[in-house]
Amino acid sequence: MGEGASGDSRLKEALVAIAGEVDGAFDALLPVPDDARARLYEAMRYAAIGGGKRLRPLLLTAVAGMYGVQREAAIRAAIALESIHVYSLIHDDLPCMDDDALRHGKPTLHLAFDESAAVLAGDSLHDFAFEVLSDPATSADPFTRIELVRVLATSSGAEGMAGGQMMDLVAETSEFDLHTITRLQQLKTGALLGAAVEMGAILGHVPPEGRTHLRSYARDIGLAFQIADDLIDHEGDAEVAGKAVGKDADAGKATFVSLMGAERARDQARMLVEQAVGHLSGHGEEADLLRSVARYIVERDH
Amino acid sequence: MGEGASGDSRLKEALVAIAGEVDGAFDALLPVPDDARARLYEAMRYAAIGGGKRLRPLLLTAVAGMYGVQREAAIRAAIALESIHVYSLIHDDLPCMDDDALRHGKPTLHLAFDESAAVLAGDSLHDFAFEVLSDPATSADPFTRIELVRVLATSSGAEGMAGGQMMDLVAETSEFDLHTITRLQQLKTGALLGAAVEMGAILGHVPPEGRTHLRSYARDIGLAFQIADDLIDHEGDAEVAGKAVGKDADAGKATFVSLMGAERARDQARMLVEQAVGHLSGHGEEADLLRSVARYIVERDH
Structure with a gap:
């Protein structure tokens, strides 16, 4: 289906x-005011503009594109989602927290500012993020806007990403097994990747029951993404990764690589990607970008 | 109008x-899960339950009550607003940030946990906060829900409370005049007090143009509240206040009291309260609670 080169x-x-x-959207939506709040906006812009793979915006807009959503609306929702990721x-x-000095190849915000x-x-x-979603420019339909808010808030908070981050902190002093590590990563990384796909589907007015295959796709690439991250942390080069590597091993934290070994972890990531692509079998060419994203996730080096 | 005793x-x-x-609502809405996220929920509950005057929920529910809003809906919106205040x-x-050890008479969260x-x-x-607002239990009408989100997100972020907090940090190294201090406090404290009144009016389906007098009331009590806080910080007793006092003077920060003197500051607060009550002249007995709240704000000792 139009894969490969x-x-x-x-x-x-x-x-x-x-x-x-x-x-461009962050730049336009976050002008620096001419008062004592200027430093706050400069800090927001430092972190938000010019870094990262923008994988979550890519996923959200790819799904929205499958359902003919207007590009501007999809970009606004993607900005909201990316704002949560950046924060x-x-x-x-x-x-x-992790006490990191490097992010996207430049000093972390607390070092560049304070x-x-x-x-x-x-x-x-x-x-x-929630200001952008609640604005009618994102969607004229209030139900669409509030659904976007509901999915993003749930994916980001204690039931989702923040819950996973807390498990990650607990992992430093606990012996987590593969089951618990999987659950941790489904929350910490998987929740926002799932939100990307779900938000694209909400904009496309796909009813909840029609989103099951997209949700399964997101779950599989989320786990594959984290295994790939563990492999990069295990084998990678800080300069290429744009952030410190080898930190999990130093902290004595269990990872997919420490629990399964690098070889099995790599196989598992590839298997998950094939499984993710399988969930898209009901779609034609319009899902090719999602198929490519799934493959990219395990082949990237940063 | 039914004032006094x-x-x-x-x-x-x-x-x-x-x-x-x-x-009761925080307790019911934040059950502790039986997994590695338990510590996160325990920390949220430690900070959210059993402390504070609940002034913002009081204001929100008082305004909602004027317009016959169902109590359960008003409490849910109040929980969202109070969650932002607590966070x-x-x-x-x-x-x-402020490096405080005491909050509501108990150790601050980073000391009680980490x-x-x-x-x-x-x-x-x-x-x-946004999860609660986006839930249909808050209002069956998606437009009401998204309007609540819009007002809360705008009041809480860089355009509101967080912007005021940044100005407050800048104030430690700048010489702010009365005009700038007023602007700082209108954002730092006033924005959420304004959101309380606005959210109550949204639940009551008061059209935006009909909210002007409520907004003016909120602006005046917000400023009165901050002047009263400065007076408590200047003269107060840490045990009664439930938090450290005298910190602004120690930090060399300009406050209403340092700029106006305690006597003029007290007069100004009283004048603002009378002005706030004046904005309610179009209302009868149903606004008595708002009138009492305005007076309470300058008479409290914590």
Whole structure:
């Protein structure tokens, strides 16, 4: 179904396009005010603009595109989702959390600014996500807007990403088995990747019962993504990754690689990708971008 | 209009009632899960249950009551608003922010748990607010729900409370005049008090143009509230206040009291309260609780 080399080049184009659109939208939506709040907006922009693979916006807009959603609406929803992702990275990098110095190849926000600016910029991007979704420019239909809010808030909070982050902190002092690590990663990384697909489907007015295969696709690529991340952390190069590597092993944390070994982990990631692609069998060419994204997730080196 | 002693006793009853309802709702809505996320929910509950005057929920439910809104819906919206207030206190108390040890008479969350739990519990309560609002149990009408989200997100983020907090950080190293301090406080404290009134009016289906007098009331009591806080910080007793006092002076920060003197500040607060009550002149007895709240704001000692 149009895979292989042409799929690769289309994915590359899509990655370049979404990066430009996301940067452009953040730039337009976050002008720096001419008052004492300027530093807050500068910190938000430092973290939000010009970094990251924009994988969540890519997924959201790819699904929205399958259902003929207007590009501008999809980009706005993608900005909301990416704001949540960026805020979580800012807080995750704080000294009291992962204490990271490097993010997307540049100093983390609390080093470039300071810790209090990092806390507040994260909090502000957190609100910004819901401001963007609640604006009629995202969708004229209030039900669509509130559904986007519901999915994003649930995926981001204690039932989703933040719950996974807490499990990750507990993992430093507990012996987690493969089952618990899987659950942890389904929350920590999987929840927002699932939200990407779900939000695209909401914009496309796909009824909840019609989203099952998309949800299964998201679950499989979410897990594959995390296994790939563990492999990068295990074998990778900090310069290529744009962040510190080898941290999990140093912290004595169980990962897919430490529990399964690198070889089995790699096989498992590939199997999950094939399974993810299988969930799209009801779709034709319009799902080719989602198929390419699934393959990209395990083949990337950062 | 039914003021004086009977207004006082009705306010006392309302304060006791709202405290019980808010604690009860947080307790019911935040059960502790039986997995590695338990610690996160325990931290959220530690901060959310059993402390604070619940002034914002009182205001929101008082306005909603004027327009015949069902109590359960008003309490849910009040829980969302209070979650934002509580999350902001948790992050504000962090060592990298105000570094406070005492909140509502007990150790701050980062001391009772640890800093990473405090960051994540704050973030999770932040999402919880929008989860609660997006749930149909808050209102069957999606437009009402998304309007609540819009007002809360805007009041809480960089355009509102978080913007004011950043100005407050900048104030430590800048010489702010009365105009800038007023603007700072209108954002830092006033935005959420304004949201309380606005959210009550949204639930009551009051059209935006009909909310002007309520907005003016909120602006005046917001400023009066902050002047009263500065007076408590200036003259107060840490045991009564339930938090550290005298911190602004120690930090060399300009406050209403440092800029106007205690006597003029007290007069100004009283004048603002009378002005706030004046904005309610179009209402009869149904606004008595709002009148009592305005007076309470400058007479409290914590």
